[in-house]
Structures are given as structure tokens and as C-alpha cells.
Amino acid sequence: MxxxxxxxxxxxxxxxxxxxxxxxxxxxxxDYTPMVDPFIGTGGHGHTYPGAVVPFGMVQLSPDTRLEGWDGCSGYHYTDTVVYGFSHTHLSGTGVADYCDVLFMPTTGAPKLLNTEYCSVFKKKNEIATPGYYKTHLEKYNIDAELTATTRVGVHRYTFPGTAEANIIIDLKHRDEVLDSWIEVVNNHEIRGFRQSKGWAANQSVYFYAKFSKPFKTYGIALNDAVQKGQQKVQGKNVKMYIQFDDPKEVIAKLAISSVSTNGALKNLDAEVPDFDFKLIQKAAKTEWINALAKIEVEGGAPNTRQQAQQQNATYNPYGANKIAAKNKKNEKPIDYAKQKQTIFYTALYHTMLAPNVYSDVDGQYRGMDQQVHTAQGFTYYTVFSLWDTFRAEHPLLTLIDRKRTLDFVKSFLAMYDQGGLLPVWPLASNETFCMVGNHSIPVIVDAYAKGIKDFDAEKAFIAMKTAVNRNQFGLDSYRKNGAVLVDDENESVSKTLEYAYDDWCIAQMAKMLNKDTDYHEFIKRAQYWKNVYNNQNGFIQGRTNGGWFAPFKATDVNNNYTEGNAWQYSFLVPQDVEGLIKNMGGKEAFEAKLDELFTTTEQLTGRQQDDISGLIGQYAHGNEPSHHIAYLYNFTDNPDKTRLYLSKIMNEFYTTKPDGLAGNEDCGQMSAWYVMSALGLYNIAPGQQQFQIGLPQFDKAVINLENGKKFTITNANASVVRGNIYLQGMNLAKHAYNKLYINNDDIVNGGEFEVFTGRLQNQLFMQDLERPTSKITDDLIVANPYFSTSEKTFKQPFSMEIKCAENGVKIYYTLDGSTPTASSTLYNKPFLISTTTNIKAIAVKDGKSSFIISGSFMMMRADLKLKLN
Missing domain, CATH: 1.20.5 (Single alpha-helices involved in coiled-coils or other helix-helix interfaces)
Known part of the structure; x- marks a missing residue:
């Protein structure tokens, strides 16, 4: 028994x-990590780095090869052949330089403390970069340097040649301006220190604690490059150190950082890397990336244009599928186009997970925007939010595949509001940089809430949003007073008007979800202020000044009225009211013609030099974010196939497997997130709205593994066929015919299968019958501001003044004595003569509603005077 x-x-x-x-x-x-190439984006103007990092890690341990210049923003550029060392923090794809804190450099021989002396040549053929791991060989010293990381710890493995003088240089002066720093020797295995610097972040504090696998036999701490004999701790603005080992063969160094204290750094170090097992840490980092990248699984995919095949130095094979029997002209090896496309995809997905960055220690402590120490209760606190860029695609992607982290982002925003009284604009470390325009933490919060991520204080968030847009900063007072930011009041006035209007639309959506009717009506009106900078005479969004339009005007001009762009790129930035823009432009046909002209014009950029405006197709600029939604606008027209035409062109021409394989700055994930979403065939042009537009899936099969345990599968059986233009033939959702050019967020998060059928021939009947996406403001329609026929402030001869309005059916009333116009003032019905100095004010009235008052001052000058403008 x-x-x-x-x-x-x-x-x-x-x-x-x-x-x-x-x-x-x-x-x-x-395991999709073999499909990631961290060198993509490190050339050209991508500004990425190739070093070791885990998803959203606080530490980004990477080689520094460039000390200054725009293309040195990440500290590394692929064309460089000299490395200065390996620092522990880096920014991915920004247009401004910062970070690169606490540099380590292994050397041999007598220790040198000047970077021009301790730097070393390295060869590209000896570089290896994979997710969570980097390796290079220092030719000058015959040292192999390997890097890996955990969230808060960087781990180095240096393999030295036989020598009694094996050194590690620690440079705290490296890169940006040092405000204060110190290093202290704890014992012959450990050091700790602090670095306070001023760069893009005006006041950044980094504490660190480092341990070494072997004891160092001697050390020296230098102040102003002079070693301070017998000193265990040295403080100043130029502090460096060397530690020296006697023939160690291999040294493993592990360094943790903290914004709070060296004790916080030590806690991070002991919690995440308790021993010196480099391979174990490397394996753990790889596992983190395996899990992160597996959130989206793709199969198949190949180039769909003859041009791309030619760009890859290959012979074109119109009959190939996943593995095309094309030959590389140099070595005659078959080219696997599907693998190339998957490499582009998974590298892009990898890049979307490099920022924002964890900023709280393992015990939850972090340095807040008030420079005080706080503790994150029940969430992880993050920094490095490039919100002007990332609200467009990066954050909508993360609301799909990383909802828990998105919730932590929102809670971080609210913590920043608590500490500094303002939602973040572009927070870096414990600083608000106020970089770029708009208040785009707002759409991130609203999009998260609209898509069911609600475990935060929504009432506080709503108050914080209103506080952000009702402050008197960056032209917001001009915006509220005039219904537009005026050129004379603020630089980049046009871009700010458009971005503020979109933020206000987001607040209106939040008000509706919270049943705040009064607030909804206020902000849905403000969401229409884009109408006040739309010039119906030329069809462009244009600056307003002195009651009229900024002149001289040329749509290709890059000037101070726009943020890193021109009128061509910004005239389509009304994602919250596309149908309103279509109406203003004269209807679908005229709107489509304007889009066509944008993509096909041969006119070149004019005005000031702006390197950010890159990746041009006509005047469309994929290298900068304001253009990112524009190809999808054809979905609102009678020829929506053009959306897929231009998406194909953009994806195939501006994303490659080469180091310069990005069209512009990576911008903390946005450039890559655009590709990830577009390659899936989904794109949300107005975050805060449920609709993802249907684009052009690039893979035979893509599976989004959702956090609720469900899967959303997108198939496109013809994605692997090499063809010319690809057209939409049909769609099924859950095996039922689908007739919309958009899909709602709920349909995705509930799981299921979405089948997209594409082919070489247009199916115009199918396309015409498809339901278009919606982007239309119908409540509380405002009356657009009128405008004067000239904005010239001085004149010598009497001239005829006209007052016009882009709105049909309005009545215009004006005054000539500077008084406030009302419906009882003079009704405008024909041009009138201005022959003396005059202050004109006017309003447009329709159905009992009035526009804002426009005002212009026109000064009569003596004919014999000459004015020279310098």
C-alpha cells in the first residue's frame, strides 16, 4: 500500500x-535581439549611441568618441575612430548635447590625465554592439573593453595585456561645465563621488559608487590635473583620478549612479549587481531585451520597390519573396531583404525603449524638479521626456505595449507638477529645459486616460493641464488675448499657436471624459484658434502681425515664425480638426491638390539654414516631427491610396540598415516609433483620440502581445512580394469584412485578427466605399479673425485698405479712432482710404458670435525721409 x-x-x-x-x-x-543593430542611427544626424543599456535604464554605458558639435550630441558618431572612454549616461537622438557623466578609460603605462593623451584609436571591425552589450579594442593599449548594464548600474570588463601598470582613468571634467565634483577612495576596491554640472540641464547632480573586482595597488586623485599626494578625497571643478593594478589580466568594474546620494548609488549597486559575474549581468540584460522586443513579433516582409533593391546594390527580382535571390554586386552573396526589413523594425523598436529613463533609486528616492529629495510611492519616477517629439507616436505605441510604464510616466508628470507647479515640457534630470514648443505632457496624459489607463488622480491632472495653458509664458497670454500668438509678441508664433490649439483640444477631450461641461466648451473653442492663422488667400498657415499677415511671405522660408520648419510643413498641423482644415482649403479636391504639391514641389528650402529639416520629399520633411502625420491625411480625401503610396516611399527611402539609416535626429524614440507604428499599419494622428488610421503593414504577420494576455494579429499576405506601388484591396476584422480606414483602440486591446489584403492594382470602388477617419470639431464653432490687406506699419502715400475674413457669411465692423469695435460700429462693405496716421480695429460677426479684435497701427511718414532697415 x-x-x-x-x-x-x-x-x-x-x-x-x-x-x-x-x-x-x-x-x-x-529572441529578436540578433535583429537589432545599435549602430543604426549613429551616423548621419541620427545622434544615437551604440552602448550597453536595458529598456528605459537609468544607466546608458557607451563609448564617447566626440566631445563637441551637433553630431556629437550622444557622445558618439560612427565616423569617429578615436575613443576617449566610456561614460555612464547618454541621450538618444537629441538635438542638444548633455549627459556623458563619469567617464572611465582603461590604459597602460604611466597614467595620463588629459583626454588628448589617454584617448585611443579603435577600429570599426573590432566593435560589437548588441542589446545590453558593447565591445571594442583599444589599439593604443591592446585592451579589450566590454560593457553591459542593469537599470541603474554600468558594468565594465577590461582585459589588459601583461603589465604592472594597468590603469583606469576616471574623469569628472569630461564634457559639460562642472559646477562642483569630488572623488573619495573608500578602500582598495571601492570609490565614490559626485558630479554637479551645467549643460542643457542647468543643474544636474550625479552621485556614483564604484567597486572593482581586484584591489588596486595605488591611486592618485588630481585637482586641475595635478595629483594631490596622500589625499583620499579631493573636491573641485576639475577632478580626475587614476587607479592602478599590478598585472590584473582582467578587471571588472561596476558603477551605480543616483541623483540623491552616494548611499543611494551604493544601494542601487548592491541590489542590482551583488557580485562580479559579467556574463551573468550580460545574459540578464539580454533577457530583458528578449522580453521587451517580444512584445511585437513580426514575420516575413521584403522591399516593395525596385528602387530599394537598387539602393541595396542588388539585382532586382520581381518574383522573389522572403529570401530574394538577388546578388550583391561586390561579393555576390544573396541578400535577405526580409531580414533587412526585420532588422530595421526591431532596431526601431529597440530605440523606442531607450527613453524615457528611470530616475528613482531602488528605494524610490529621486531628486525632484525643486532639487529636493522625494520618494516615489508605488511607482517608478522617470526623466528625459522629449515630449514635442514623442507625444506623436512614441507614447501612443507605449499605451499599446507598455501600459504600466505609461501609468508611471503620467504619475511622474504629476510629481513634477507637485514639485515645480508645472507639467513638464522637456524635463532632463531634475531640470525643466523648456525646449521646443507646446505643453505636450497634456496629450500623453489624455491619450492614456482615453485608452483606459486611469489609475492616477485625474482631477489633479486636469487642474495641472489648465494651469499649464493658462500661464503667461511663451506667448500663451498673446494666444488667449488674440486667438493666436502674434508675431510681434513671440518667436515661433505660428508653431506655438498650432501646438497650443492641439493641447487645448486634448484638454477639451479630458473635460468631456470628466463631465466638465463648462471647461469643455471653453477649450473646444480654443482648439479652433488655428483658424486665426490660416490665410485663405494663399492656403497657408501664416504669421499674424499688425492686424494682417507677416510679409514678405514665402512658403519655403525657414524663419522665426516656425519651429524648425516652414509654412509648407506647418500648414497641415491641425490633427484635431482635419475636416475643418479641408473645408478652409476649399474641399477635398483642393486639399488633396495641396498635399500633392507638398510632396511634389521642386522648390528648395529658403531662409535660414536648419539642419533639422531633412528627409525631404518635395517640402515634406520626414527628418522632423511636424511632418510625421501628413502622409496619413490622404485617408481623408477621395484618393486615400496616396497614403500608402507615400508611406511606402518614406519607409523604404528613409529607414535603412546603415549607420545613417535615419532621416533625422532619433529624438528619444519618435523617429523609430513612427516606423514601428507605420510598419504595423497603424497610426494615431491625434493622440487623445481612439482612432488608429490604417496605413500599410510591412510584414506578412505581426503579433502585438498585449499586457492583458491577449494578442492582436495583423496580416498582409502580400507584404513579402516585391512590387511597385501597393494598393489596399480589402480588410477583415475577426474574419468579417471591414470597411473603415481606421481601427479603434478597443478593437486592438480586445485582441483578434486584422487581415489586410494588398495588391498591385487599384481597387477604387473598394476604397471609395471605405469609411474615412474622423477629425472634426463641430461644437462651439468660432468666428475666424478678420485681417487687413496689409500689415505694413508705415506709408508715405495714401492707400486703399481692405478688411477680409476667411469665414464666409460674416459681417465686419471696424473703428478708425482706436476704440473697441462692436456690432454698432461702422460696417465694412468696401475698401477705404488711409491718408493719415490711423489705428484700425475690427471684428467679424456671424450668427451673433464675434471674433477676437484685430488691431493695426499705420503711421504716415514724410515722403522725403528714407528708412534703412539693418
């Missing part, structure tokens, strides 16, 4: 073990 029981128990536990093994096998994630 006992024997039988024992056997039954043994059988039970055997079956249990087999079940566990089978379950573990079933749950094992596919």
Missing part, C-alpha cells in the same frame, strides 16, 4: 514537472 502511494506521488510530481517544463517552454519568448 505504501509502495503504491509512493509510486502515485512520484508519478504526480513527474507529471507536475513535465507540465512546468512544457509551460515554461510555451512561455519562452522568441
Amino acid at each position: 505504501h509502495f503504491k502511494k509512493a509510486n502515485i506521488c512520484k508519478l504526480f510530481f513527474t507529471l507536475l514537472a513535465l507540465l512546468y517544463i512544457n509551460t515554461a517552454f510555451a512561455q519562452k519568448k522568441k
Whole structure:
């Protein structure tokens, strides 16, 4: 009896073990890390770095090869061949330089403390970069340097040649201006220190604690490059150090950082890397990336244009599929186009997970925007939010695949509001940089809430949003007073008007979800202020000044009225009211013609030089974010196939596997997030809205593994066929015919299968019958501001003044004595003569509603005077 029981128990536990093994096998994630090439974006103007980092890590341990210049923003450029060392913080794809804190450099021989002396040549052929790992060989010293990381710790492995003088240089002066710093030797295995610097972030504090796998036999701490003999701790603005080992063969160094204290750094170090097992840490970093990248699984995919095949130095094969039998002209090896496309995709997905960055320690402490120490209760605090860029695609992507982290982002925003009284604009470390325009933490919050991420204080968030847009800063007072930011009041006035109007639309959506009717009506009106900078005479969004339009005007001009762009790129930046813009431009046909002209014009950029405006197709600039939604606007027209035409062109021409394979700055994930979303065939042009527009899926199959345990599968059986233009032929959702050019967020998060059928031939009947996406403001329609026929402030001869309005059916009333016009003032019905100095004010009235007052001052000058404008 006992024997039988024992056997039954043994059988039970055997079956249990087999079940566990089978379950573990079933749950094992596919490894997509070999498809990631961290060198993509490190050339050209991508501004990425190739070093070791885990998803959203506080530490980004990477080589520094460039000390200054715009293309040195990340500290590294692919064309460089000299490395200064390996620092522990880096920015991915920004247009401004910062970070590169606490540089380590292994050397041999007598220690040198000047970077021009301790730097080393390295060869590209010896560089290896994979997610969570980097390796290079320092030619000058015959040292192999390997890097890996955890969230808060950077781990180095240096393999030295046989020498009694094996050094590690620690440079705290490296890169930006140092305000204060110190290094202290704890014992012959450990050091700690502090660096306070001023760069893009005006006041950044980094504490660190480092441990070494072997004891150093001697050390020296230098102040102003002079070693301070016998000193265990040295403080100043130019502090460096060397530690020296006696023939160590291999040294593993691990360094943790903290914004709070060296004790916080030590806690991070001991919690995340308790020993010196480099391979174990490297494996753990890889596992984190395996799990992160497996959130989206793609299969198949190949180039769909002859041009791309030619760009890859290949012979074109119109009959190929996943593995095309094309030959590289140099070495005659077959080219696997599907693998190339998957490399572009997974590298892009990898880039979307490099920022924002964890900023709180393992115990939850972090340095807040008030420079005080706070503790994150129940969430992880983040920094490095490039919101002007990332609200467009990066954050909508993360609301799909990383909802928990998105919630932490929102809670971080609210913590910043608590500490500094303002939602973040572009927060870096414990600083608000106020970089770029708009208040785009607002759409991130609203989009999260609209898509069911609600476990935060929505009432506080709403108050914070209103506080952000009702302050008197960056032209917001001019915006509220005039219904537009005026050129004379603020630089980049046009861009700010458009971005503020979109933010206000987001606040209106939040007000509606919170049942705040009064607020909804206020902000839905403000969301229409874009109408006050739309010039119906030329069809462009244009600056307003002195009651008229900024002149001289040329749509290709890059000037101070726009943020890193011109009138061509910004005239389509009304994602909250596309149908209103279509109406203003004269209807669908005229709108489509304007889009066509944008993409096909041969006119070149004029005005000031702006390197950010890159990746040009006509005047469309994919290298900068204001253009990112524009190709999708054809979905609102009678020829929506053009959306897929231009998406194909953009994806195939501006994303490659080369180091310069990005059209512009990576911008903390946005450039890559655009590709990830567009390659899936989904794009949200107005975050805060449920609709994802249907684009052009690039893979035979893509599976989004959702956090609720469900899967959303997108298939495009013809994605692997090399063809010319690709057209939409049909769609199924859950095996039922689907007739919309958009899909709602709920349809995605509930899981299921979405089948897209594409082909070479246009199916115009199918396309015409498709339901278009919606982007239309119908409530509380405002009356657009009128405008004067000239904005010239001085004149010598009497001239005829006209007052016009882009709105049909309005009545215009004006005064000539500077008084406030009303419906009882003079009704404008024909041009009138201005022959003396005059202050004109006017309003447009329709259906009992009035526009804002416009005002212009026109000064009569003596004819014999000459004015020279310098």
C-alpha cells in the first residue's frame, strides 16, 4: 500500500514537472535581439549611441568618441575612430548635447590625465554592439573593453595585456561645465563621488559608487590635473583620478549612479549587481531585451520597390519573396531583404525603449524638479521626456505595449507638477529645459486616460493641464488675448499657436471624459484658434502681425515664425480638426491638390539654414516631427491610396540598415516609433483620440502581445512580394469584412485578427466605399479673425485698405479712432482710404458670435525721409 502511494506521488510530481517544463517552454519568448543593430542611427544626424543599456535604464554605458558639435550630441558618431572612454549616461537622438557623466578609460603605462593623451584609436571591425552589450579594442593599449548594464548600474570588463601598470582613468571634467565634483577612495576596491554640472540641464547632480573586482595597488586623485599626494578625497571643478593594478589580466568594474546620494548609488549597486559575474549581468540584460522586443513579433516582409533593391546594390527580382535571390554586386552573396526589413523594425523598436529613463533609486528616492529629495510611492519616477517629439507616436505605441510604464510616466508628470507647479515640457534630470514648443505632457496624459489607463488622480491632472495653458509664458497670454500668438509678441508664433490649439483640444477631450461641461466648451473653442492663422488667400498657415499677415511671405522660408520648419510643413498641423482644415482649403479636391504639391514641389528650402529639416520629399520633411502625420491625411480625401503610396516611399527611402539609416535626429524614440507604428499599419494622428488610421503593414504577420494576455494579429499576405506601388484591396476584422480606414483602440486591446489584403492594382470602388477617419470639431464653432490687406506699419502715400475674413457669411465692423469695435460700429462693405496716421480695429460677426479684435497701427511718414532697415 505504501509502495503504491509512493509510486502515485512520484508519478504526480513527474507529471507536475513535465507540465512546468512544457509551460515554461510555451512561455519562452522568441529572441529578436540578433535583429537589432545599435549602430543604426549613429551616423548621419541620427545622434544615437551604440552602448550597453536595458529598456528605459537609468544607466546608458557607451563609448564617447566626440566631445563637441551637433553630431556629437550622444557622445558618439560612427565616423569617429578615436575613443576617449566610456561614460555612464547618454541621450538618444537629441538635438542638444548633455549627459556623458563619469567617464572611465582603461590604459597602460604611466597614467595620463588629459583626454588628448589617454584617448585611443579603435577600429570599426573590432566593435560589437548588441542589446545590453558593447565591445571594442583599444589599439593604443591592446585592451579589450566590454560593457553591459542593469537599470541603474554600468558594468565594465577590461582585459589588459601583461603589465604592472594597468590603469583606469576616471574623469569628472569630461564634457559639460562642472559646477562642483569630488572623488573619495573608500578602500582598495571601492570609490565614490559626485558630479554637479551645467549643460542643457542647468543643474544636474550625479552621485556614483564604484567597486572593482581586484584591489588596486595605488591611486592618485588630481585637482586641475595635478595629483594631490596622500589625499583620499579631493573636491573641485576639475577632478580626475587614476587607479592602478599590478598585472590584473582582467578587471571588472561596476558603477551605480543616483541623483540623491552616494548611499543611494551604493544601494542601487548592491541590489542590482551583488557580485562580479559579467556574463551573468550580460545574459540578464539580454533577457530583458528578449522580453521587451517580444512584445511585437513580426514575420516575413521584403522591399516593395525596385528602387530599394537598387539602393541595396542588388539585382532586382520581381518574383522573389522572403529570401530574394538577388546578388550583391561586390561579393555576390544573396541578400535577405526580409531580414533587412526585420532588422530595421526591431532596431526601431529597440530605440523606442531607450527613453524615457528611470530616475528613482531602488528605494524610490529621486531628486525632484525643486532639487529636493522625494520618494516615489508605488511607482517608478522617470526623466528625459522629449515630449514635442514623442507625444506623436512614441507614447501612443507605449499605451499599446507598455501600459504600466505609461501609468508611471503620467504619475511622474504629476510629481513634477507637485514639485515645480508645472507639467513638464522637456524635463532632463531634475531640470525643466523648456525646449521646443507646446505643453505636450497634456496629450500623453489624455491619450492614456482615453485608452483606459486611469489609475492616477485625474482631477489633479486636469487642474495641472489648465494651469499649464493658462500661464503667461511663451506667448500663451498673446494666444488667449488674440486667438493666436502674434508675431510681434513671440518667436515661433505660428508653431506655438498650432501646438497650443492641439493641447487645448486634448484638454477639451479630458473635460468631456470628466463631465466638465463648462471647461469643455471653453477649450473646444480654443482648439479652433488655428483658424486665426490660416490665410485663405494663399492656403497657408501664416504669421499674424499688425492686424494682417507677416510679409514678405514665402512658403519655403525657414524663419522665426516656425519651429524648425516652414509654412509648407506647418500648414497641415491641425490633427484635431482635419475636416475643418479641408473645408478652409476649399474641399477635398483642393486639399488633396495641396498635399500633392507638398510632396511634389521642386522648390528648395529658403531662409535660414536648419539642419533639422531633412528627409525631404518635395517640402515634406520626414527628418522632423511636424511632418510625421501628413502622409496619413490622404485617408481623408477621395484618393486615400496616396497614403500608402507615400508611406511606402518614406519607409523604404528613409529607414535603412546603415549607420545613417535615419532621416533625422532619433529624438528619444519618435523617429523609430513612427516606423514601428507605420510598419504595423497603424497610426494615431491625434493622440487623445481612439482612432488608429490604417496605413500599410510591412510584414506578412505581426503579433502585438498585449499586457492583458491577449494578442492582436495583423496580416498582409502580400507584404513579402516585391512590387511597385501597393494598393489596399480589402480588410477583415475577426474574419468579417471591414470597411473603415481606421481601427479603434478597443478593437486592438480586445485582441483578434486584422487581415489586410494588398495588391498591385487599384481597387477604387473598394476604397471609395471605405469609411474615412474622423477629425472634426463641430461644437462651439468660432468666428475666424478678420485681417487687413496689409500689415505694413508705415506709408508715405495714401492707400486703399481692405478688411477680409476667411469665414464666409460674416459681417465686419471696424473703428478708425482706436476704440473697441462692436456690432454698432461702422460696417465694412468696401475698401477705404488711409491718408493719415490711423489705428484700425475690427471684428467679424456671424450668427451673433464675434471674433477676437484685430488691431493695426499705420503711421504716415514724410515722403522725403528714407528708412534703412539693418
